[in-house]
Amino acid sequence: MALKKEPEKHVNHERWLVSYADFITLLFAVFVVLYAMGQRDQKKVEEVMKSISESFGMAKAGTSPKINVIDSQQITVIPALRLEAKVDPMSHSRTGQGKTRATDKDFRQIKAAIEAYLVKKGAQNKVSLEITRRGLIVSLKEAGFFASGQADIKPEAYELINTIAEVVTQYNNPLRLEGHTDNVPISTAHFPSNWELSTARATSGLKYLLKNFDVETDKISATGYGEFRPLAANETPEGRAKNRRVDLVMLSGEAERGEP
Numbered sequence: 001m002a003l004k005k006e007p008e009k010h011v012n013h014e015r016w017l018v019s020y021a022d023f024i025t026l027l028f029a030v031f032v033v034l035y036a037m038g039q040r041d042q043k044k045v046e047e048v049m050k051s052i053s054e055s056f057g058m059a060k061a062g063t064s065p066k067i068n069v070i071d072s073q074q075i076t077v078i079p080a081l082r083l084e085a086k087v088d089p090m091s092h093s094r095t096g097q098g099k100t101r102a103t104d105k106d107f108r109q110i111k112a113a114i115e116a117y118l119v120k121k122g123a124q125n126k127v128s129l130e131i132t133r134r135g136l137i138v139s140l141k142e143a144g145f146f147a148s149g150q151a152d153i154k155p156e157a158y159e160l161i162n163t164i165a166e167v168v169t170q171y172n173n174p175l176r177l178e179g180h181t182d183n184v185p186i187s188t189a190h191f192p193s194n195w196e197l198s199t200a201r202a203t204s205g206l207k208y209l210l211k212n213f214d215v216e217t218d219k220i221s222a223t224g225y226g227e228f229r230p231l232a233a234n235e236t237p238e239g240r241a242k243n244r245r246v247d248l249v250m251l252s253g254e255a256e257r258g259e260p
Contacts, residue, residue: 099172107136135252142244151200168250169213175220176249177202182240183227199224201246
């Protein structure tokens with residue numbers, strides 16, 4: 001008797017769908033994880049920005065400043081609004097017209113805020129900041145603020161100067177503008193030597209601050225040091241570029257007591 005032949009098994013041509021479904025599921029999981037990581041980082045950035053804003057008493061613009069530097073509809077590290085001085089009776093002493101004296105903590109906050117603004121504007125190579133025993137030193141480099149051999153502030157530099165001045169003039173610390181040059185001699189009708197050029201640049205900055213910001217005349221001064229207080233050696237172009245600057249010095253209490 002012949003054996004009954006078993007019917008051929010049907011070949012399933014759709015088995016690939018199982019692997020495809022697994023692949024899609026895993027891909028979806030990867031995107032979910034990446035999205036969650038992105039949201040977490042964004043939240044951290046927002047928390048940092050909020051912390052810096054609160055430390056300077058920042059809020060959305062509601063009034064207009066004397067000089068509108070930044071779009072008032074945005075909340076940025078350095079706002080268009082004149083920063084409201086926060087009085088802490090344990091660390092500040094009140095001085096004229098409701099302003100307070102900046103402390104070391106204030107210097108650090110100001111430095112961090114200005115540096116964040118410079119990064120946002122891509123202007124890190126135009127301004128450098130340092131905190132010393134004298135206080136906060138904001139170095140305005142010649143390349144960003146003055147034409148070679150000239151003492152007039154470049155019009156395109158006004159935004160940076162206004163932004164920096166809006167912060168430092170919220171306090172009653174004395175301000176010193178100190179002009180510096182490299183050691184390359186200059187002899188023109190306006191500037192017979194680097195003494196005159198450095199002094200003229202410092203005086204130009206002083207006049208600008210007095211004209212446009214709330215600065216007491218007995219709290220601000222200008223001087224020129226020529227090439228005699230360099231930051232770097234004058235043997236290289238890079239060193240000479242560092243030395244051509246105007247330092248805006250926000251004096252600490254210790255440095256002010258040592259002033260004449």
